[in-house]
Amino acid sequence: MTVDVRRATEADLDSIVEVLTSSLIDHPAIESWFPPDDRRGRLADSFRMEIVAGLAADDVVVVAGDPVVAAAHFQRTANGTLDLEPSVVWAIHGDRSFDLLQWRTTLDQHHPPHDWRLAVAATASHARRRGVATEVLRFGLASLDEQGGSCAFETVHPEVLPACERQGFRPTAEIDAPFGRTWLMYRPRSQDTPTS
Numbered sequence: 001m002t003v004d005v006r007r008a009t010e011a012d013l014d015s016i017v018e019v020l021t022s023s024l025i026d027h028p029a030i031e032s033w034f035p036p037d038d039r040r041g042r043l044a045d046s047f048r049m050e051i052v053a054g055l056a057a058d059d060v061v062v063v064a065g066d067p068v069v070a071a072a073h074f075q076r077t078a079n080g081t082l083d084l085e086p087s088v089v090w091a092i093h094g095d096r097s098f099d100l101l102q103w104r105t106t107l108d109q110h111h112p113p114h115d116w117r118l119a120v121a122a123t124a125s126h127a128r129r130r131g132v133a134t135e136v137l138r139f140g141l142a143s144l145d146e147q148g149g150s151c152a153f154e155t156v157h158p159e160v161l162p163a164c165e166r167q168g169f170r171p172t173a174e175i176d177a178p179f180g181r182t183w184l185m186y187r188p189r190s191q192d193t194p195t196s
Contacts, residue, residue, distance in 0.1 A: 003069060003132055005139045008061040013051060015068035016061070020047045023122035028156055028179035050075075050119065060116070062140040064123075070132045072121035074140050074151065077114060110173045111152040112186050116144055118153035137167055145190035152186045161185070 008016060021044045024030055034042050051073060054061050060074035118140075123133045144151055151169075155161070161171065161183060169185040176182075 003065040003127075003135070005062065005064045005135045007143070008051075008055065008063045008068075008071065010055060012063050012068055012071075013048065013055075016051050016063060016071045017044050017047045019068050019071050019124050020051075020120060020122050023124060024120070029177070032177075032179040047120070054119075060140050060143045062136050062143075064132050064136050065127070068124075069127035070121075070123040070136045072136045072140050073119045074116045074144060075119040077117050106175065107154060107184065110175060110184055112172060113150075114152040114186065115147075115149035115189070116151040118151055134163060134167075137164075141167055141187070148189050150187060150189045152184065154182050154184050156180050156182050158183060 021040060025040055025043060030039070030043060034046075051061060053059075054073050054075060057076060059076055062072045062074070064070040118137075121133065121136065123136075141151065152172075153169075154175075155164075156177070156179065158181075164185055165171075167187070169187045171183050172186045173184040174181060175184065
């Protein structure tokens, strides 16, 4: 499947939110952090706020296709941590907010210092296993390399680890989360990446 991969614009917002929401609604972390009542609506609102903020902050938001079939948000961090506004977290996550903020703090403590975090990435079901996600990841990481930025993320899917390692990530920790085993991944700044 050949698709155009590019930086996202505001015009992509609705389709990004749809791809992220539809692709991740059954993710174990989503089921853990979002109350069951109106989970889909709350998740879509969360992604909309995240992407709007990311585009405004000049984060690296990457999309593939028109209409969008894959998206990823590389979010700037402050000293390797995310600045989460508690009132916004409460509005979306309700009584699960404290656990979510505590989990974010745990992740921040286990990740090496980093400039960027791969906050979210997803591919529409009909476009999976066709190399689209790899192209989106590659494009986003090239943008980070231009800025000399390191990147971290976490996953509950061990099957993605080899593909991420091919892009320069390495596992740094494994943590037991309320929703299952979580692998923390780190990619150093491009000038720090060892050559082999």
